[in-house]
Amino acid sequence: MVKLDVGEIWDLLNTIPDPEVPAISIVELGVVRDVRISDNVVEVDITPTYSGCPALKNMEDQVRAKLLLAGMTPKIRTIYKPAWTTDWMSDETMEKLRVYGIAPPEKVSFENLHPFANNDKGPVECPFCRSFDTILTSRFGSTACKALHFCNSCCQPFEQFKCH
Amino acid sequence: MTELNIALIEYCLRIADNSLIHAQRIADWTGHGPILEEDIAMSNVSLDLLGQARGFYTYASQLEGNGKSEDFYAFHRGERDFRNRLMVEQPDLKDFGFTMMKLFLNGCFDYLFFRDLMKSRDETISGLAAKSIKEVTYHVRHAGDWVVRLGDGTEESHQRIQKSLNELWPFTNELFEQNEVDELLIQNGAAFNKKELKVEWDAMVNEIITKATLIIPSDKIYFHSGGINGVHSEHLGFLLAEMQYLPRMYPDAIW
Numbered sequence: 001m002v003k004l005d006v007g008e009i010w011d012l013l014n015t016i017p018d019p020e021v022p023a024i025s026i027v028e029l030g031v032v033r034d035v036r037i038s039d040n041v042v043e044v045d046i047t048p049t050y051s052g053c054p055a056l057k058n059m060e061d062q063v064r065a066k067l068l069l070a071g072m073t074p075k076i077r078t079i080y081k082p083a084w085t086t087d088w089m090s091d092e093t094m095e096k097l098r099v100y101g102i103a104p105p106e107k108v109s110f111e112n113l114h115p116f117a118n119n120d121k122g123p124v125e126c127p128f129c130r131s132f133d134t135i136l137t138s139r140f141g142s143t144a145c146k147a148l149h150f151c152n153s154c155c156q157p158f159e160q161f162k163c164h
Numbered sequence: 165m166t167e168l169n170i171a172l173i174e175y176c177l178r179i180a181d182n183s184l185i186h187a188q189r190i191a192d193w194t195g196h197g198p199i200l201e202e203d204i205a206m207s208n209v210s211l212d213l214l215g216q217a218r219g220f221y222t223y224a225s226q227l228e229g230n231g232k233s234e235d236f237y238a239f240h241r242g243e244r245d246f247r248n249r250l251m252v253e254q255p256d257l258k259d260f261g262f263t264m265m266k267l268f269l270n271g272c273f274d275y276l277f278f279r280d281l282m283k284s285r286d287e288t289i290s291g292l293a294a295k296s297i298k299e300v301t302y303h304v305r306h307a308g309d310w311v312v313r314l315g316d317g318t319e320e321s322h323q324r325i326q327k328s329l330n331e332l333w334p335f336t337n338e339l340f341e342q343n344e345v346d347e348l349l350i351q352n353g354a355a356f357n358k359k360e361l362k363v364e365w366d367a368m369v370n371e372i373i374t375k376a377t378l379i380i381p382s383d384k385i386y387f388h389s390g391g392i393n394g395v396h397s398e399h400l401g402f403l404l405a406e407m408q409y410l411p412r413m414y415p416d417a418i419w
Binding site: 048050051052053054079080081082083084113114115116137138139140141142144148162164 | 299
């Protein structure tokens with residue numbers, strides 16, 4: 001079997017979709033942090049989006065399966081530092097989210113991290129009709145990483161990837 | 165094992181136990197939330213706390229190095245072994261405002277606590293703290309909004325959340341309790357003095373409680389204590405009996 005180099009392994013892992021938001025890959029999501037090769041062992045560092053994200057186990061299993069199928073021995077490590085942030089997603093990834101129907105997150109870098117800070121960035125843009133006439137209906141949604149909004153313009157509920 | 169490692173294990177178990185027991189209590193709301201959005205919110209908050217507990221249990225097991233898993237700490241210890249604060253084990257499933265007030269009072273403390281702990285000399289602890297603080301901040305924001313909304317709401321919601329505050333206040337001194345374990349870790353730069361957080365915690369709590377038109381109870385009351393020594397209220401035993409039933413009844417169960 002042909003041995004893959006680090007770049008090719010990154011490409012391979014980039015084909016694994018996020019189990020909860022399949023429009024983007026686990027690499028684009030920022031869950032895969034590092035890839036190292038020693039002999040035939042591929043060490044992959046992954047980090048959880050949220051501490052209790054139930055999808056992490058699934059992502060780990062998918063990484064393992066991909067590497068085994070490519071004839072390599074996977075060794076997967078869960079790391080916590082640095083803590084995952086939505087700022088790691090590129091503009092291109094954000095656009096993929098929007099096209100999929102999920103409003104992308106704002107940049108964390110502009111946020112005051114104190115719980116009582118006024119971080120009101122105004123209404124979120126509706127991913128369907130691009131209107132800003134929207135309201136936050138719930139801070140929590142169907143997965144740990146999303147909040148619920150409603151668009152008054154096209155009368156559709158939609159999810160936003162929370163700024164984290 | 166070094167004295168420092170023994171202290172670190174104890175310290176991680178305290179943090180993890182707080183998160184796990186709080187998570188279990190909040191999960192009681194699943195399927196019982198006052199509205200669908202809050203039902204989902206409670207499950208999300210519980211999941212965050214459970215994840216935080218797993219991180220700290222896993223680190224404790226690595227330090228202990230005798231093959232104990234995170235499940236061992238969660239499912240195979242009795243109530244005298246648990247180190248959580250008495251506040252988190254108090255039953256939640258009676259009043260939504262009570263849950264929000266509890267989440268708020270605890271969350272304000274945890275926000276300050278993890279903010280300090282991010283500077284810990286212990287790399288794993290500082291990493292877990294940096295991860296946890298983001299989630300805790302979001303919880304406090306959510307719970308704080310509800311405290312204001314209920315406090316400054318109808319006559320009944322105001323009365324009920326004031327009652328919740330009165331019931332929870334005797335558990336708040338325990339947030340700042342520490343012993344020789346803390347002292348050793350503080351000397352080593354792995355942990356920080358919790359007593360120094362009191363002024364900031366008071367200010368945070370006051371800000372929201374005032375906005376909610378509520379009144380902070382008098383400090384001339386009896387304050388509960390005991391969590392760091394494994395002395396709990398009557399509620400923890402029942403909680404553990406339910407939570408630990410499956411793995412104890414079916415020791416070979418895997419998930």
